[in-house]
Amino acid sequence: MGKDVIIACDFSSREAALTFLDRFSGETRKPYVKIGMELFYGAGPEIVREIKRREHKIFLDLKLCDIPNTVKKSMSVLRDLDVDMTNLHAFGTIEMMKAAVEGLTRPDGTRPLLVAVTQLTSTSEQRMRDELLIDKALPYVVMHYAGNAQAAGLDGVVCSPLESPVVHEGCGAGFLTVTPGVRFADGAVGDQVRVTTPARARALGSDYIVVGRPITAADDPVAAYRRCLEEFVG
């Protein structure tokens, strides 16, 4: 599987998202696009079909977490949107993740890639201990959640690039690491905590980097995207 840069298209309206994507119409490589809660709730499911018609690959990042039956049924609705990748929270347990796989699988046995959020890249180890009462080292928690996701039949996890090595060590090189928390060396960090540069994410073995504000808020988003590609894919 080739490495790729996924742009987090975090806008709250259809118009804003499409105007942003119009800037990339001259690019030979169509950017892989992440549609998260903000855009999905703001523009509705039709935005997925519309961006798909523009021939972008789509990661639908809705981070499902609920009882297994609800997640299974919701995944079978999302299945019809025909995205390339979607996700849930590993926190929901192995049973919930197995139900999600069932719901997402099409009658012909195929399905989009399914990855599990381990710990959000905005969560520090201190907060995890103090607020979530998880008294373990963060990489250990991520690795354990990745093991649960693999046991449930998922394709990979969402984690910080810093955790890609332990995930690949524990689950094998073919288990995907989709990694947000990416910042240029000379850029602002914002609310993210566990961050690295695209070049470092590549060295750490991430399969995909998910980049939002360093591209969407850049003066020249196309140049920022190209810089990510150059550093991460080469």
Ligand code: C5P
């Ligand atoms: O703007 P920024 O580069 O921080 O955007 C990162 C994107 O990745 C956001 O859309 C955020 O919701 C998402 N994400 C994350 N950490 C996770 C899972 C998803 O930052 N663990």
